[in-house]
Amino acid sequence: MDQTSFDVHPPHLYAPYKSTILRSPTRPLMPVRELLKDLTLPAFGESLIGKLDNDLTKNARKNGEPIGERIKVSGVVMDEYGKPLAGVLVEIWQANSAGRYVHKEEIHDAPLDPNFLGAGRILTDREGRYSFYTIKPGAYPWGNHFNAWRPNHIHFSVVGHQFEHRLVTQMYFQGDPLFEYDPIFQSVPVHARELLIAKFRMDWTEPEFALAYEFNIILGRRSSTPFE
Amino acid sequence: MDKLRQTPSQTVGPFFAYGLTARQYGYDFTSIVDNSLVGAFPMGIEIDIIGHVFDGEGKPIPDALIEFRQADEKGRYRSVPLEKADSDFRGFGRFGTGTEPDAGFHFITVKPKALSGQAPHINVILFMRGSLRHLYTRIYFPDELNIDDPILRSVDPSRIRTLIAESSGANRYQFDIHMQGLNETVFFDL
C-alpha cells in the first residue's frame, strides 16, 4: 500500500467544522518520535472498573429500563500489525435514543431519560476484545451551520499502554443519511471513512434481545513521516 | 507486511464530561482518574500546576480535556497497573476546563525527576471541541536546568518559552497553552 492510504486522520484545520478555525495550531508540529518512543501510558487495574460499567442499559437505572433500541457494540483493539492489545481502557459516551446528552450545557429540546446516563467503560481482555450493551443513540442538532445535525454516533476514548496508543474517535452506523452533511465525519479522508462505521453483525445479534455491531479499533503512531 | 489502517481520530466534542471526568463535573458516575497524580502520602515535592487553554482570539477554552503523564520524584514511570486503592504515585491525571470559574485547569502532582539526559517535564495530551486530533506538548520547569534537554534543544529558540511553566508561588506553577498567535505553544508530532 502507498503512503497516502495510511493517511487516515483528519487535518487539524478543517474549515467546514467551524470550531477548528480558532483552535488548530498554525505552525507545523515538531517531529520528536525518536525522543518519545519509549514513553508509556498507564495500565489500569480491574479494580477501577465497576461490574456494570460496560452495560449502559443497566448502569444508570433509577426506576426502569432506558427507552430505545438496545444494541451490543463489540470489537477488538489491535495495533497496526493486527496484534490484539490487552488491558486497554475503552471509554464511551453518547446521546440517548432521543438525541439528548446528559451534559448540563446541552440545550437540545429532546427528553432526558431518567434511566440512561450514556457513559461506560471496559478493559480489553487477553484477546483485545471489548463489548458494551447500550441504547442506539439518536441524531441531534448542533450550531455549526443552519440545520446542522450529527449522524448517530458513539464517542470512544481509548488508552493503550504506549504513548502513541491514545485515541479519541466516534463510531457511526451504516447507511446514515447525515454522513454527507456532517463536517466532522467528512473531515476524514474519503477512503478512511469506512473505518469509523460499525458493521452490523447478524451472527452476533442476540435473539429477542439486541442487535449487534462490530467496531474494531486500530492504534498506531500518528506521525506523518512516510518511512519507518 | 501490509499494515492495517488506523482508526481515524475524531473530536472529543463538547459533552465528554460525564464519561471521562464525571466526578469532577458532578455527574452520577465514577471517575477512574482525576486531577491528582498523587495519593494522600506522596513522596517528593508536591506541586500545583494551573493554566488555561487559549484559542486564536485569546479566549480561554471552557471545553478542553487535559491529561498529564509524568515520571515520579525519582524519574520512574509507574509500571504497575493503577488500582482503586492507590495511595502513592499514579503518574496519570485528567481534568476538564469546564468547572473552574475562569475555564482553567488545575493538577496536583509531584515535581518529576527526569533521567537519561532530559530535563524534568510533564507530558501533556490535549483534547477539545474543535480539535479533530489530539495534541501533545510538554511542561518544563523554570527552576530546573533545561539547557541540555534534547527536545528543548531541537525547538526553535524563540518558541522554547512556550514549553516552560512560570513560577507563581511556592510549589505552584502556571502553564498556559496558546493554540495560535505569537505565543503559540509548540506541539509535537509522534
Ligand SMILES: [Fe+3]
Ligand atoms: Fe456527540
